[in-house]
Amino acid sequence: AVAAPAIAQSAPTIKWRLASSFPKSLDTIFAAAEVVAQHVKAATGGKFDIQIFAAGELVPGLGVLDAVKDGTVECCHTAGYYFIGKDPTFAFDAAIPFGLNSRQQNAWLWEGGGMELLRDFFKDYNIHNIPCGNTGTQMGGWYRKELKTLADLKGLKMRIGGLGGPVLARLGVVPQQIAAGDIYPALEKGTIDAVEWVGPYDDEKLGFNKVAKYYYYPGFWEGSAQLSLYINQKKFQELPKEYQQILEDACAYAHLEMQARYDIKNVNALRRLAAAGTQLRAFSKEVMSAANKEAFAMYDEYSAKNPKWKKIYEPWKKFRDDELLWFGVAEKSFDDFVHSTRGGKR
Amino acid sequence: AVAAPAIAQSAPTIKWRLASSFPKSLDTIFAAAEVVAQHVKAATGGKFDIQIFAAGELVPGLGVLDAVKDGTVECCHTAGYYFIGKDPTFAFDAAIPFGLNSRQQNAWLWEGGGMELLRDFFKDYNIHNIPCGNTGTQMGGWYRKELKTLADLKGLKMRIGGLGGPVLARLGVVPQQIAAGDIYPALEKGTIDAVEWVGPYDDEKLGFNKVAKYYYYPGFWEGSAQLSLYINQKKFQELPKEYQQILEDACAYAHLEMQARYDIKNVNALRRLAAAGTQLRAFSKEVMSAANKEAFAMYDEYSAKNPKWKKIYEPWKKFRDDELLWFGVAEKSFDDFVHSTRGGKR
Incomplete structure (x- = not known):
């Protein structure tokens, strides 16, 4: 009908x-x-x-x-x-x-x-x-000092949103909740050591590059x-x-x-930031692996005490495993090759 | 108003x-x-x-x-x-x-x-x-024999659509245009040696796995x-x-x-195909690199003689270079790490 x-x-x-x-x-x-x-x-x-x-x-x-x-x-x-x-x-x-x-x-x-x-x-x-x-x-944020080892996260005062905060807290970071307009002065004065926001285009507008030199990637919490x-x-x-x-x-x-x-x-913003002296850095495998382990441990803890979390997390996790299987075949091998033809330029 | x-x-x-x-x-x-x-x-x-x-x-x-x-x-x-x-x-x-x-x-x-x-x-x-x-x-298609070197492409009769045909022809492949319903018998009889169609879900329906053992990836032409x-x-x-x-x-x-x-x-279809004996194979770097070189050479030839092509290709190419710059930073490093945690399972 x-x-x-x-x-x-x-x-x-x-x-x-x-x-x-x-x-x-x-x-x-x-x-x-x-x-x-x-x-x-x-x-x-x-x-x-x-x-x-x-x-x-x-x-x-x-x-x-x-x-x-x-x-x-x-x-x-x-x-x-x-x-x-x-x-x-x-x-x-x-x-x-x-x-x-x-x-x-x-x-x-x-x-x-x-x-x-x-x-x-x-x-x-x-x-x-x-x-x-x-x-x-997203990008992994702006840091006043380089992060060389996992130990450099200990005591790091960082503005970070979402579940990235509790995950990084398990590695010693002290997450801060700061409204957008107050982040820049906090970073400038050294009240905080680091801030993650979004990516090159949005971050550039807030001027974080003027008060922090190192711009890390990826924002593994997003x-x-x-x-x-x-x-x-x-x-x-x-x-x-x-x-x-x-x-x-x-x-x-x-x-x-x-x-x-x-x-x-994000493309042109990244170019402008790099031209103005921002140092791009990849998070080390050590940092990423430790955070990955803590994240999934935390999810299991949530599942144990929060039925609403568990109801979504369990099928979500299975879905993620399935998708990685398929994306790992055609999609990723295509992307890997295409990026390899650029000779590692960044 | x-x-x-x-x-x-x-x-x-x-x-x-x-x-x-x-x-x-x-x-x-x-x-x-x-x-x-x-x-x-x-x-x-x-x-x-x-x-x-x-x-x-x-x-x-x-x-x-x-x-x-x-x-x-x-x-x-x-x-x-x-x-x-x-x-x-x-x-x-x-x-x-x-x-x-x-x-x-x-x-x-x-x-x-x-x-x-x-x-x-x-x-x-x-x-x-x-x-x-x-x-x-997409996937790179079904092959009756393994492709071990670039030379194995010479004379290969393959059903392939789009500009993948002329690119592979430059490497010796003999592209075939065959309607969907006629591909299976052609592959079964050996009239053709290979076929690319879409990906696991669609390919499984046409039954190519029953008459060709090797399933290659990625479909670099798509x-x-x-x-x-x-x-x-x-x-x-x-x-x-x-x-x-x-x-x-x-x-x-x-x-x-x-x-x-x-x-x-595609996820479950890929699992079913693998369980039924399909052998997954990655195209070699040699094959991909040779095809990549021929593709861009062909695009330049098109630009030289076809103003409509040139009008789109030139800004498209610049766009692609820009995107690879940005995707190579946050997006790809995130995907690379996430896939690495699976320990190379496929």
Whole structure:
């Protein structure tokens, strides 16, 4: 049976407010919400109008989840791992250390059972979640001193977000929670020793290269970092079916486009940073291996005490193993060869 | 100014026909067109209805481009490299040997200037193109005998699509064009020595493993292979703006989802093939390097004689170099480490 063409008779005018966790200056991420609003508006001839508010305009950047849960705003654009204080399980919707890369995360969400698991989890927060952007693998941050051995992590005061904090804490790092605007002075004064943020394009704007010389990679705690639209469930259910579909597809477009923007914008930013004297450094195998071991030990501990974590982690882990099997064959051997033809240039 | 809410007054009932280049049995690719049709229908309350026809139902699988160009059908779902006989430039919309991986292709299209270049190219064919799916890196195909040296390529009769054919021909391979249904018997009888098709999931269905033992990777001529919706330009322009937006976003959703489907379905198919005795083999560095050299030499020859090719290839090449610079830092070092923790299991 074909659905009745209800839209022609009854397309209602709907105005929503979207609270972003991000400032407008973080333009690559912020734009994903703008793209959603533009597409939804264009697809409905202006009838479905989503007004975007930057962090702090309506609610604080990290207050957006509660605002959506309580129905204060209809939706927000944020990253799940901002809410690990409520439950670490939120991190699966953004990034967990040594997790999935951007494409694997998409595979998990769309065809690997991830979307169902996450939507079930988010129901407890009155939220309907839709993926909306990814940064790809982030950089490992800015350090005032070189990290030569694992011992150099001991006592390192570092601004770091998400589950990277508790993992690095197990190796002696002292994670710091510092709002974006306060990081630069803290690093400049030496109140902190290191900061991870996003990648070349965003990091350059905050000027970290002026006060820290060493720029490490990869940000192994964010092999990809996904953003999402969180929508009050009741408000979502009240939308006409047509608008629900339009919103979902607009998010898919924004999701694709944000990854593309980062993949482009990071190139020239990296070149500018290198030209201005930034020293690129790879994390040592010793550091990565120790962190990898601690991360999976921590996940097992979470599973033992948090049923919500366990319910997602167990199939997620199996999915990850499967994906690495397949990616290790065609995809990685292609990438390895193509990169090898560049003669190791960086 | 906000657009007038024309949709409520005037949303027209529109019926389109979509000719697919693929049989229904190639379900992962075929589904992308079905997803587009489902989403467009849902987003318009059934008013915009796209009926899908498998290869051969309305027009032959490789006749779809002309059918769209001439307005016989409104749109088709196909792969650009099927039309390299008209102009090799079509291949940029699908895959060229040693080209971009799936994510880099997206970056090129959405933010790297690729969409503008391709749309300009497709105008000459009365076509508005929208990306609609990707397979990721394909496998390198099935071989009755092992390829031990470059010399083993000499005289090898191989079914291969796209620009992989002319590249391998420069190394002595004799490329064969054979329709899907005829490949298996040709390989069984030894009329051909090898065949490349897609990857484990699709290849298994055609049963190549029963008549060829060695399964090589990667398909370096398809580091990713993109599918597209080609729409008759006049028909696209006649759509209400709302429907244009709805169609574009439905394609973005289908584009994401198809890559995710392949990333999931290939895993178990690969396991089944390996369990049934298929021998996985990596192409040697010697073969890959020789093919890489011939590919780029061929691209330069195309540039010298084909202005349309040159117009896209030159910025494409610069884009590829840029992307490899950035991907070589955070993304690849993350993937390399994660794969290393599996201890080389395959």
